[in-house]
Amino acid sequence: ALRIAKELKIPTVFWYREAPEQVVDFFGIAKLCDHVFATSNGAIVAFKTLDTKMKVGHLPVAVEPALFNPHRDDHGGFGKEQRKYYMCFDKFRELSDGGGNTQLANMLEKALTYNFWIFESRFDMRSNSSRLPEHFRQRFLGCFEDPQRAYLYKMSDISLQVSTQTRPTARDEQHALEAMASKALVVSNQDAQDTVFEGMMVSVSDADDMETTLDQISTDRGRVRKLTHLAYRHVVQNHTYHARIKTICDALDKPQEDYDLYGMPRVSVIMPTRRPELVPFAVNNFRNQTYSNRELVIVLHGEE
Numbered sequence: 001a002l003r004i005a006k007e008l009k010i011p012t013v014f015w016y017r018e019a020p021e022q023v024v025d026f027f028g029i030a031k032l033c034d035h036v037f038a039t040s041n042g043a044i045v046a047f048k049t050l051d052t053k054m055k056v057g058h059l060p061v062a063v064e065p066a067l068f069n070p071h072r073d074d075h076g077g078f079g080k081e082q083r084k085y086y087m088c089f090d091k092f093r094e095l096s097d098g099g100g101n102t103q104l105a106n107m108l109e110k111a112l113t114y115n116f117w118i119f120e121s122r123f124d125m126r127s128n129s130s131r132l133p134e135h136f137r138q139r140f141l142g143c144f145e146d147p148q149r150a151y152l153y154k155m156s157d158i159s160l161q162v163s164t165q166t167r168p169t170a171r172d173e174q175h176a177l178e179a180m181a182s183k184a185l186v187v188s189n190q191d192a193q194d195t196v197f198e199g200m201m202v203s204v205s206d207a208d209d210m211e212t213t214l215d216q217i218s219t220d221r222g223r224v225r226k227l228t229h230l231a232y233r234h235v236v237q238n239h240t241y242h243a244r245i246k247t248i249c250d251a252l253d254k255p256q257e258d259y260d261l262y263g264m265p266r267v268s269v270i271m272p273t274r275r276p277e278l279v280p281f282a283v284n285n286f287r288n289q290t291y292s293n294r295e296l297v298i299v300l301h302g303e304e
Helices: 002-007 020-028 041-050 092-097 103-109 126-131 145-152 170-179 207-218 221-238 242-253 276-287
Strands: 011-016 035-038 054-059 086-089 116-122 141-144 160-163 186-187 268-274 293-298
Touching: 011 020, 020 041, 035 041, 035 242, 041 054, 086 221, 092 103, 103 207, 116 145, 145 170, 160 170, 170 186, 170 221, 186 207, 186 221, 268 276, 276 293
Parallel strands: 011 035, 035 054, 086 116, 086 160, 116 141, 160 186, 268 293
Antiparallel strands: none
């Protein structure tokens, strides 16, 4: 496929999302492409170490706002009724691997005062729920695919992006952006410097800090609204698929007008029919559409 693309003078791009230490496994195919992108800065350094002349750029993770639609009923979870304050934690594996007797477990115990659920969207860990202490096992919803994770983020006021790892992985960044796009406040104990959610989250360091932070944000609705709005705007402006395409086009020196994803391409609605009496009904439906750049083609066929 790469050979054919080069013969047809079609630019080729390789996007690397794995850990930096696995770069060597993908270097062979990466060097055949016109441009390489990596999700993490560590992977960029690794590629440059193997080939100083390689064109490597940073292509962060992205979200589709239509999937993580923040429009939902307000749970009314702020203020004094803390038990209506919904939180979620999507790292069941980390919690179960530690047997519940870790710094991570101590931090999460501070969320048990609230409506707090635990789930896992990367691995199937249903059979391991027995490894959790009873108070965590009661909050375990199960294992879910990406669409279900989007729903859970939309139904949460807070996403607890806490981890045993000090620096966020590419998947951590992805989940943080998804939560922000759903207007859920991100609370994390990870070092967010030089990440996609730097300055867009609330930082905590230990269990006591978690308890104090949750108490503060549960009684300060104005602060939470401000933070979630700023984070949502940041995601929509910088981390959509359109932003990703623009990054690639800029790297390949492609004219931006050729990739105007914000434009209004012509939509042709072709309606073959042998029932002329239904044409007025179809035309009326067509006129009721809100998309402006459209055309209706009616193809009459049959004996009449």
